[in-house]
Amino acid sequence: xxxxxxxxxxxxxxxxxxxxxxxxxxxxxxxxxxxxxxxxxxxxxxxxxxxxxxxxxxxxxxxxxxxxxxxxxxxxxxxxxxxxxxxxxxxxxxxxxxxxxxxxxxxxxxxxxxxxxxxxxxxxxxxxxxxxxxxxxxxxxxxxxxxxxxxxxxxxxxxxxxxxxxxxxxxxxxxxxxxxxxxxxxxxxxxxxxxxxxxxxxxxxxxxxxxxxxxxxxxxxxxxxxxxxxxxxxxxxxxxxxxxxxxxxxxxxxxxxxxxxxxxxxxxxxxxxxxxxxxxxxxxx
Numbered sequence: 001x002x003x004x005x006x007x008x009x010x011x012x013x014x015x016x017x018x019x020x021x022x023x024x025x026x027x028x029x030x031x032x033x034x035x036x037x038x039x040x041x042x043x044x045x046x047x048x049x050x051x052x053x054x055x056x057x058x059x060x061x062x063x064x065x066x067x068x069x070x071x072x073x074x075x076x077x078x079x080x081x082x083x084x085x086x087x088x089x090x091x092x093x094x095x096x097x098x099x100x101x102x103x104x105x106x107x108x109x110x111x112x113x114x115x116x117x118x119x120x121x122x123x124x125x126x127x128x129x130x131x132x133x134x135x136x137x138x139x140x141x142x143x144x145x146x147x148x149x150x151x152x153x154x155x156x157x158x159x160x161x162x163x164x165x166x167x168x169x170x171x172x173x174x175x176x177x178x179x180x181x182x183x184x185x186x187x188x189x190x191x192x193x194x195x196x197x198x199x200x201x202x203x204x205x206x207x208x209x210x211x212x213x214x215x216x217x218x219x220x221x222x223x224x225x226x227x228x229x230x231x232x233x234x235x236x237x238x239x240x241x242x243x244x245x246x247x248x249x250x251x252x253x254x255x256x257x258x259x260x261x262x263x264x265x266x267x268x269x270x271x272x273x274x275x276x277x278x279x280x281x282x283x284x285x
Contacts, residue, residue, distance in 0.1 A: 005131055005142050007123045009112055010099055013051055014058035014122040017041070019114045023106065033263055036105035044098045050091040051098065054129075057083055061125050062118055064154050072155035076147065080132045088133065124149040199274045207267050216262050219270060223256040226273045233280045249276065 009015050020037045027035035045052045057079050066072040102111060116122075124146040131143045203222070206215050227250045234243050253273065256266055 005127045005139055005146075007126055011095060012122055012126040013054045013095070014062070014125060015116060015119065016095075016098065017045065017055050017058075018116040018118070018122070019111060020102075022114050022116065023111065031265065031268070033265075037102075040098070040101050040105070044094065044101065049094060050086050051094045053086050054083070054091060057129075058122065058125055061150055061154060062121055066155050069151060069155050072151045075154065076128075076150055080128070083129050084133060121149060121153050197274060197278075200271055203267065203270055203274075207262070216259065219262055219266050220257050220259065222270050222273070223253040226270070226277060227253040227257070229277055230280070237280075246280075249273075 020041050023037035024035045024041070027037060045055060061076065061079055064075060066075060099108075102108065127142065127146045128150065131139070131146075203218075206218050230246050230250045230253070234246050237243050237246070252269065256269060259266060
């Protein structure tokens with residue numbers, strides 16, 4: 001008997017990955033030192049894992065762009081051929097273990113309520129993959145609709161200038177870094193109630209895209225410069241309570257200067273430092 005196609009979030013590799021990325025960002029902004037979601041990504045989406053292979057196929061159908069429909073159609077056909085090369089048994093086990101691990105660290109109901117970008121195209125890819133590997137599924141109308149959605153998506157106009165700029169900040173596993181950067185900007189914009197300064201944006205970009213040593217050196221330099229500026233300003237401020245607080249901030253920055261690794265608290269400290277320096281500049285004019 002022929003079966004229909006129903007989308008499933010918990011089986012959609014593209015959706016699962018994006019939700020984990022958003023969880024990483026949420027954990028980071030909430031001061032979690034090491035996000036459990038990051039550990040899950042590293043463990044389950046390793047280079048040669050079945051999940052990583054399928055994720056690469058999802059990403060290819062989301063990110064590739066073609067000038068004409070015929071080339072887009074050929075590309076979809078090639079991706080479907082590659083999808084059949086992935087072991088269904090291994091993929092099923094990996095997804096089961098992935099969901100099990102997520103459930104150990106997070107409330108699954110809350111986790112799966114997360115809204116993600118590209119949900120519709122991810123759903124279309126999932127349904128097309130399912131129909132291609134399972135010959136019992138026979139719903140021509142839905143299959144055609146999903147295929148058309150994907151072809152329309154990858155044969156559309158080139159990405160916007162903003163997306164091209166964001167692309168510069170990433171290399172491999174760019175999915176995590178790009179999405180995290182976008183979400184971090186949104187979150188911090190809401191937190192500060194206004195657009196982030198260029199200094200704050202630069203800090204976030206380095207944190208998301210640079211290696212640990214580069215970011216550490218940058219954080220140390222910013223902390224050192226900030227501490228010196230604060231100490232210079234102390235003598236220009238008459239209020240004793242304010243000067244005491246500023247000296248406390250300077251002491252905290254001194255600890256950051258001596259840090260041997262970067263954590264989320266360091267990023268928040270420097271983000272707030274930029275705001276503080278702006279306020280000091282206004283007061284000491």
